[in-house]
Amino acid sequence: MNTHTIDTDTPVISADAYDTAAFFTGSEAIAVVTNTTAPDAVPLPSPDASTAELLFAAQEAGRRAVPAPFTETALVARPLLRRAGLPVPDGPLSYAIAPELTIRYAHPAASPVGSAGCLGDDDTLLITGTLHRVPWARAAGAVVVLATAPSGPVLFTLDPDRAALTPGANLAGEPRDDLHLAPLEIPASRVRRIPRELLEEAEHRAALGRAALMAGAAERCVELTVAHTTARVQFGRPLSHFQAVKQEEARLIEEAALVRAAVQAAATPLDTGGPAAHFAVAAAKTQASASAAEIARIAHQLHGAIGITQLNPLHLATTRLWSWRDEDGDETDWALRLARSVTAATLWPALTTKP
């Protein structure tokens, strides 16, 4: 069987990654792509790639509906582990930002301040609770978890094999698995106390990675729609020759361009951090999520009935857009955060500040 997935250490993304059947066969399907000779394969960024390069690759992964945790690994988990000073495992990774977990120190007695262990120096944790809808958990070698311990924010890595896994999926059939942790001990070597900013950065990375995937899926909608309306003939002319079709198609193209511009504009601020990062990332995810409905609507409308079948690849893009717009914060969530950061006096300066 052809596996259509990536190994993040292999220098290409599979170009013909459109067979979703592989998703359902479990973790072994999320294996390594060995066929790297596909004609339109693009190089995977090197480990020291810039954020802009990673975002570009993420758009490509979104465009090709690559069935693997690309952004989860490259844009979120790896940089966070590096920031926290933990080793970066090979292979696919995932993440969970999970304030709802119950966390105790495994050795409260070691603490000078009672059972909460605020000042304990052994950071071995005891975790109880469920991580909901973890992307690609069944395929990930490790899940990077950000949560709140008695001492404040912590980051730790979790081996998904040590949790009970309930498989789930989003509208596009991408794995979104629940991981149940019935008191699970995480050794101190896998735990780091982190500053609050890293928590915020994690949210930003997750949201921007998702927005980049969406930008790619939006491009795919444009490509497929333009190809379709130029090829399909009705009333003796290609669809694209009709004014009404042009009008809709142009709006689709514009909306996709908008998402892409917003994602690109956030690359530099993400590295710089601070309010500029918050503004640019919140704007990017707000725009990507807010545009998804219009992009999917027009692409499907112009495809006619063929577009709602599995015979046509359009669904690979639109079901992802519908899923990803909700994941890592939807447009309502991010729009609210964006608006909270501006006032009449700061709106224009915020719009025009870009490091």
Added chain:
Amino acid sequence: MCPSTLSPIAIPDAALPESARRLRTEVRAFLDEERARGTALGRPDSWLAGWDPGFSRRLAERGWVGMALPTEYGGAGRGFLERYVVIEELLAAGAPVSAHWVSDRQAGPSVLQHGTEEQRRFFLPRIAAGQCFFSIGMSEKSSGSDLASVHTRAERTSDGWRLTGTKMWTGGAHVNDYAIVLARTDEAEDKHTGLSQFIVDLRAPGVRIEPIRLMSGEHRFNAFHLDGVDVPDGMLLGRRGDGWKQVTGELAFERSGPERYLSTFPLLVSLLSELEHRSVTAGQLTQVGLLTARLHSVRRLSLGVAAALNAGASPDTQAALVKDLGTRLEGTLVDTVRSILPTRADPHATPGSHAELLAFALLHSPGYTLRGGTNEILRGIITRGLEQR
């Protein structure tokens, strides 16, 4: 830089040069002075309605009119990206820029590119000094979207041309100095050939300006009658018969600038100050956030086109795309502001109050998606641009 193979509509993300940051600070300081002076500021659609030659001249004294023109012609030689920063600051602040708007945006670049050396030496320094204001004489009663069908004729005389016809919707013709007029010089099979551009003195004999009032009652537009106006040879702009090429070449500049998404921005600022005095719901904030995200995204696209222009490219498809997105946003902003904070729009409320600004923006709103080529026509350009790839 990332390769741009991914997108059929790849518009690079432009970084503004460091000099732009300093420039922005200077412009903001200038605008603070103007506010203190009481010059009307903070108004929507100020590039159409904010006519104040005094303001234009003070701006010119700073070197901020015709600033992309070369220094040998009195310009500041600073390029389109720096010009971009200046005009976006002016529009965001709702400054009265309409007097010099067309000379700065279109007439200047057009004379520089197509004009004779005499024309450059005569017009460009005056434009850059804020002392020479232009109108655009393109549209006619039966030539709107189908601009190439213009009927205004230019007939050869012994030492020049005689122009006859009526232009419509000519903004500012009653207060400006010159108009660039598109006229037919030669009959041809293909209506796109045989057109030429002329610089017409708006005080010349035979020029008759007849006001057309906007629905707000304002006088901005005119019917511009040319009853046998004699135009000397030296006022042919560019080559005889090249008019269409010249006009369409200007369009990327005309279409993608900050004026295509900032016309109603001051209304959003006004809304935010209103909200500061009230308790605000999450729903209201969410709508503000959605608008902000869209403004930010459109601005990045617009900047990308400006960077491409600055680099000498002609991103016509992308410019059309920005204009459609941007001008639709200008209208959406008005509707959204109205729904975030329901306010009775009142043109007679205190000038500058939210109710008055809302009324003004609303009365102007149908124009945003019409001027400079309608959005329906632009969308045709966008799809054609993509299919030709």
